[in-house]
Amino acid sequence: MSLDQTRLPQRRREDVRLRGFSSRASVEEATAWLDAQGERLSTEVIAASEAAGRILAGPIQAVGNVPAAGSAGEDGYAIRSRETIGAGMYNPLRFALQAADSALRPATAALVAAGAPLPMGADAVLPFSAGQADGAYLEVTGAVAEGVGVEDEGQEVRAGTTPIATGRALRAEDLGLLASLGLERVPVTRRPRVRLVIAGPKGVGRGDADGAMLEALVARDGGIVEAVVRGAGAREAIAAAVAGAGADVILVAGRTGTGPDDEAPLALAGVGDLAFHGVALRPGGSTGMGLAGAVPVVLLPGAPLACLCAYELFGGRLIRRLGGRDPRLPHTVQEVEVGSKIVSAVGLVEVCLVRRVGARAEPVGSAEQAGLGSLARADGFVLVPASLEGHAPGARVTVYLYE
Amino acid sequence: MSLDQTRLPQRRREDVRLRGFSSRASVEEATAWLDAQGERLSTEVIAASEAAGRILAGPIQAVGNVPAAGSAGEDGYAIRSRETIGAGMYNPLRFALQAADSALRPATAALVAAGAPLPMGADAVLPFSAGQADGAYLEVTGAVAEGVGVEDEGQEVRAGTTPIATGRALRAEDLGLLASLGLERVPVTRRPRVRLVIAGPKGVGRGDADGAMLEALVARDGGIVEAVVRGAGAREAIAAAVAGAGADVILVAGRTGTGPDDEAPLALAGVGDLAFHGVALRPGGSTGMGLAGAVPVVLLPGAPLACLCAYELFGGRLIRRLGGRDPRLPHTVQEVEVGSKIVSAVGLVEVCLVRRVGARAEPVGSAEQAGLGSLARADGFVLVPASLEGHAPGARVTVYLYE
Numbered sequence: 001m002s003l004d005q006t007r008l009p010q011r012r013r014e015d016v017r018l019r020g021f022s023s024r025a026s027v028e029e030a031t032a033w034l035d036a037q038g039e040r041l042s043t044e045v046i047a048a049s050e051a052a053g054r055i056l057a058g059p060i061q062a063v064g065n066v067p068a069a070g071s072a073g074e075d076g077y078a079i080r081s082r083e084t085i086g087a088g089m090y091n092p093l094r095f096a097l098q099a100a101d102s103a104l105r106p107a108t109a110a111l112v113a114a115g116a117p118l119p120m121g122a123d124a125v126l127p128f129s130a131g132q133a134d135g136a137y138l139e140v141t142g143a144v145a146e147g148v149g150v151e152d153e154g155q156e157v158r159a160g161t162t163p164i165a166t167g168r169a170l171r172a173e174d175l176g177l178l179a180s181l182g183l184e185r186v187p188v189t190r191r192p193r194v195r196l197v198i199a200g201p202k203g204v205g206r207g208d209a210d211g212a213m214l215e216a217l218v219a220r221d222g223g224i225v226e227a228v229v230r231g232a233g234a235r236e237a238i239a240a241a242v243a244g245a246g247a248d249v250i251l252v253a254g255r256t257g258t259g260p261d262d263e264a265p266l267a268l269a270g271v272g273d274l275a276f277h278g279v280a281l282r283p284g285g286s287t288g289m290g291l292a293g294a295v296p297v298v299l300l301p302g303a304p305l306a307c308l309c310a311y312e313l314f315g316g317r318l319i320r321r322l323g324g325r326d327p328r329l330p331h332t333v334q335e336v337e338v339g340s341k342i343v344s345a346v347g348l349v350e351v352c353l354v355r356r357v358g359a360r361a362e363p364v365g366s367a368e369q370a371g372l373g374s375l376a377r378a379d380g381f382v383l384v385p386a387s388l389e390g391h392a393p394g395a396r397v398t399v400y401l402y403e
Numbered sequence: 404m405s406l407d408q409t410r411l412p413q414r415r416r417e418d419v420r421l422r423g424f425s426s427r428a429s430v431e432e433a434t435a436w437l438d439a440q441g442e443r444l445s446t447e448v449i450a451a452s453e454a455a456g457r458i459l460a461g462p463i464q465a466v467g468n469v470p471a472a473g474s475a476g477e478d479g480y481a482i483r484s485r486e487t488i489g490a491g492m493y494n495p496l497r498f499a500l501q502a503a504d505s506a507l508r509p510a511t512a513a514l515v516a517a518g519a520p521l522p523m524g525a526d527a528v529l530p531f532s533a534g535q536a537d538g539a540y541l542e543v544t545g546a547v548a549e550g551v552g553v554e555d556e557g558q559e560v561r562a563g564t565t566p567i568a569t570g571r572a573l574r575a576e577d578l579g580l581l582a583s584l585g586l587e588r589v590p591v592t593r594r595p596r597v598r599l600v601i602a603g604p605k606g607v608g609r610g611d612a613d614g615a616m617l618e619a620l621v622a623r624d625g626g627i628v629e630a631v632v633r634g635a636g637a638r639e640a641i642a643a644a645v646a647g648a649g650a651d652v653i654l655v656a657g658r659t660g661t662g663p664d665d666e667a668p669l670a671l672a673g674v675g676d677l678a679f680h681g682v683a684l685r686p687g688g689s690t691g692m693g694l695a696g697a698v699p700v701v702l703l704p705g706a707p708l709a710c711l712c713a714y715e716l717f718g719g720r721l722i723r724r725l726g727g728r729d730p731r732l733p734h735t736v737q738e739v740e741v742g743s744k745i746v747s748a749v750g751l752v753e754v755c756l757v758r759r760v761g762a763r764a765e766p767v768g769s770a771e772q773a774g775l776g777s778l779a780r781a782d783g784f785v786l787v788p789a790s791l792e793g794h795a796p797g798a799r800v801t802v803y804l805y806e
Contacts, residue, residue, distance in 0.1 A: 018514075020532035052619035066776065073706075073772070075662035111421075113662040114706060115603075128661050129423035156776035163779045171805050172619030176612035176707045177775040200518075209579035216455035216575030258531045259478035259516040303476075303517055304579045332735050369476070372580040373469065373559030376566045402574050 014277065015266065016258050021278035021285065026386065027313065027349040030279045033289060034314055037296040040324050041190040041248060048178040051170045053222070054188040055324035059162045062181050065154030069117045073151040077109040077131055077138060078122035081146040087130075092139040095131075109138045118150065125149025157181065167324060189324035193226035194218045195247035199238050199264050200254020200302030209304040209372060210253040214311060221316050221330065222323040223249070238267035242292045248322055250295055251315050254302030256286040264299045268292065280386055282348045283370070284310035304372045309351045331380065331400035336361045342391040344384035353378035354399055361399050378402065417680060418669065419661050424681035424688065429789065430716065430752040433682045436692060437717055440699040443727050444593040444651060451581040454573045456625070457591040458727035462565045465584050468557030472520045476554040480512040480534055480541060481525035484549040490533075495542040498534075512541045521553060528552025560584065570727060592727035596629035597621045598650035602641050602667050603657020603705030612707040612775060613656040617714060624719045624733065625726040626652070641670035645695045651725055653698055654718050657705030659689040667702045671695065683789055685751045686773070687713035707775045712754045734783065734803035739764045745794040747787035756781035757802055764802050781805065 014022075025033075043057040072078065078100060087093040100110040104121035111133075112118065112125060123146045130142035157163045157177070164174055170186070178186060196218070198211045211228055218225050229241040233255060242250055255264040256277070265277045268290045277288035277299070283306035288299035298315045300307045312329060321327040339360035344350040353370050354361040356379045365374035380401040384390060391397055417425075428436075446460040475481065481503060490496040503513040507524035514536075515521065515528060526549045533545030560566045560580070567577055573589070581589060599621070601614045611633065618628050632644040636658060645653055658667040659680070668680045668691045675695035680702070682690040686709035691702035701718045703710045715732060724730040742763035747753040756773050757764040759782045768777035783804040787793060794800055 016531075018531050018536060020530055022532075049615050049618070052622070066774075075660045075665070111663065113664060114660055127423055128419075128421050129425075133421060151772070151774070155772065156774040163776055169806060172616050172623060173711055173775070173778050173805065175619055176616035176711070177779050179612040179615040180707065180775055209582040212452050212582040213575050213579035215452070216578050219455070220575060257478045257517055260514065261516060262478070304583065308576055308579070369554070369558065371469075371554070371559040372576070372583055373566055375576050376580050402576065403572060 017260055017262055020258050024278035024280045025276045026280050030314060033275055034318050038322050041192060041322050043187045044190050045185050045187050048175060048184055048186050051186050051188055052172055052175055054170055056164055056166055056168050056170055057189045058187040059166055060164060060183055060186060062157045062159050062161055062163060065159045066157040066180055067151050067153060070153050071117050071151050072112040072114050072125045072149060074114045074125055074149045076125040076127045076149055078112045078118050079109045079124055079126045080121060081124040081144050083107060084140050084143040087140045087143050089141050092141050095138045095140055097136050097138055192223040192248040192319050192322045194223040194319060195226050195250045196228045197232050197238060197241040197252040198230045199232050199252050210307045213308060214251060217311055217316060221319045222325055223319045235263035235267045238264050239271045242268055242297055243271040247295055249318055250292060250297040251300055253300045253307050256288055256299045256301050268297055280348045282350050287314060305370055305375055329400055334399050334401060335396055336399050338391045338393055338395045338397055341393055342382060344388060344390040346389055347386055349386050350384040352382045352384055354382055355379045420663055420665055423661050427681035427683045428679045429683050433717060436678055437721050441725050444595060444725050446590045447593050448588050448590050451578060451587055451589045454589050454591055455575055455578055457573055459567055459569055459571050459573055460592045461590040462569055463567060463586055463589060465560045465562050465564055465566060468562045469560040469583050470554050470556060473556050474520050474554050475515040475517050475528045477517045477528060477552045479528040479530045479552055481515045481521050482512045482527055482529045483524060484527040484547050486510060487543055487546040490543045490546050492544050495544050498541045498543055500539055500541055595626040595651040595722050595725045597626040597722060598629050598653045599631045600635050600641060600644040600655040601633045602635050602655050613710045616711060617654060620714055620719060624722045625728055626722045638666035638670045641667055642674045645671055645700055646674040650698055652721055653695060653700040654703055656703045656710050659691055659702045659704050671700055683751045685753050690717060708773055708778055732803055737802050737804060738799055739802050741794045741796055741798045741800055744796055745785060747791060747793040749792055750789055752789050753787040755785045755787055757785055758782045
């Protein structure tokens with residue numbers, strides 16, 4: 001990261017319309033600016049049963065041991081292990097049977113169910129396969145070692161410890177542990193409230209591709225779509241949608257380019273602060289960023305693939321970070337070998353769609369021409385750094401997978 | 404897979420209580436039985452905007468081309484490329500400007516926005532950086548090649564093609580494509596309705612760990628929890644909960660073991676068909692399966708870690724398959740090297756919890772003793788086949804990751 005903060009203000013209110021971008025921020029500069037905006041959101045306390053996927057925001061402490069006392073780990077007979085020494089099929093040993101709710105008497109065993117406390121004196125649970133009950137007696141036909149079938153007090157979780165690390169996305173399995181601990185409510189990071197302002201499409205026949213896509217992506221990244229403002233094409237409409245209170249993040253899709261009706265950057269500059277406009281990214285070069293009051297606003301291109309790329313690198317990153325998640329791309333990654341040459345332009349970070357053919361990554365369309373149709377055929381994408389012209393066949397690259 | 408169907412009926416109604424399992428189905432047999440139950444669920448048609456993550460159940464067809472006509476891929480001036488040959492900073496060429504809604508006249512250019520149809524005759528879009536408008540004229544200071552900045556008709560999606568493969572989980576990006584195609588409703592596989600019958604816990608201080616965990620896991624696997632029946636410990640209560648109509652899959656958690664109050668297998672045998680009880684899996688050996696009418700029922704152990712393991716291998720597999728998903732474990736996998744020895748018993752498939760230490764997998768607890776506390780410390784698990792005693796340090800194994 002080499003962020004030259006002094007360069008950014010020059011691009012601040014530049015009107016690129018009918019002229020094109022004379023200079024663009026690097027992806028690194030844009031990322032650094034974004035990472036300096038806003039802090040991890042505050043903590044809220046919610047029902048543990050609703051907390052799957054949420055980010056644990058504070059330490060949870062085990063009040064007691066789990067298990068609370070030494071208990072049976074499986075069904076069987078609580079017993080003193082040393083009394084079973086020598087037992088076998090040809091040397092059955094005879095034990096009296098007693099109830100499990102009082103201390104174990106000598107040469108005696110007690111039926112216990114998994115999870116039940118062990119009677120005092122017992123140090124093992126004999127499995128049913130090693131004993132045969134006969135009325136008030138048990139014939140033991142196999143020895144059992146000390147500790148077999150027993151869960152020691154605090155074996156799973158010790159009182160006072162914090163069994164789940166703060167900052168982790170709670171897993172389904174963690175909800176089981178929280179229930180075991182008797183914790184009905186947990187502190188989690190508030191979900192970012194995201195306003196979507198759909199300022200495009202300018203073209204014909206596009207439908208609301210950006211809105212449909214962004215709603216699902218925001219949910220994936222742990223955000224809540226607070227409002228979707230559609231048809232906000234004019235400068236006043238964009239400005240009004242951006243200026244309203246209630247959102248932690250605002251994403252404007254469309255009207256960010258160099259055409260005469262690309263009003264989004266000017267709308268943001270009018271009601272807030274346009275930090276910069278134009279990023280050395282393809283697709284996605286017309287991305288802009290700024291602040292409306294203290295709320296970060298990301299201006300995403302209207303062309304759907306460019307919108308997606310700018311969301312993944314910038315908008316999604318912001319949402320993930322504010323929500324306490326890992327800000328990096330959330331995709332599963334795979335190291336693979338390049339098949340046909342991946343072509344890219346020096347000076348731009350390029351998002352190259354690829355599909356996997358056997359163990360290789362093959363480009364799908366080109367960064368200049370690809371769109372949603374290419375995207376549907378792709379398995380993932382490769383990020384080509386600005387310093388490279390692409391990747392030669394046989395090169396090892398990281399593929400970010402779409403599923 | 405070697406499924407000896409003739410062996411299963413012998414285990415059918417075996418009462419293992421106070422005796423233990425004399426034989427168990429192999430994990431392969433259990434999987435094969437499960438895979439023979441039920442078919443992929445029927446198709447429903449839902450709003451495309453709600454379809455993220457759902458399984459596309461039938462072909463969707465592009466009615467028209469996308470784009471519908473040749474259109475501008477970026478903002479600029481629609482132009483005849485051959486007329487720009489020779490243009491440069493020191494040889495600006497002069498074009499008249501006209502509106503984009505009629506055919507392009509010779510030596511003329513038209514301002515277009517990305518996504519707008521190209522005027523007839525134009526074959527390229529000149530970027531703003533290569534032209535300077537001056538009143539009714541445009542000075543072109545750079546040549547542009549044919550096709551630059553142009554999206555050809557049908558370039559993204561051709562009419563009549565099926566751009567998204569049937570059977571795929573729809574991605575956020577696919578929703579953008581569906582919107583582009585003007586498809587407002589899509590056919591998807593119905594989500595399996597899952598009934599959870601919480602028959603345990605038998606022990607003390609467990610809370611409803613299984614219920615909390617299973618609800619989140621069913622959602623992860625694309626199912627809908629149709630009902631949660633709690634406190635169904637007695638045979639009659641389990642039987643009533645299993646016999647009721649309305650579910651595609653029934654999961655009973657708890658009361659599957661060898662203790663005197665392990666009523667779940669007998670309850671299922673009473674109202675339906677207990678196919679078998681006891682699987683060579685650890686944790687999870689007391690798993691059972693059968694049918695209530697035509698509805699598959701999986702009996703999961705009550706101990707939370709055993710419940711989880713049996714869910715992942717059996718219950719979840721069934722839900723994923725009925726819902727049209729890949730039935731295999733949904734976890735991200737990673738090939739890693741074993742650190743300390745992983746110990747396992749021959750004859751059982753063992754689920755060994757591991758955490759990653761550097762590039763290595765280190766066991767967490769043991770299969771016999773581990774529980775939810777160990778689980779919270781684990782990054783994933785290794786499945787040790789029944790034929791192996793474990794894995795030596797340095798062996799390469801597949802880790803199924805929890806996140």
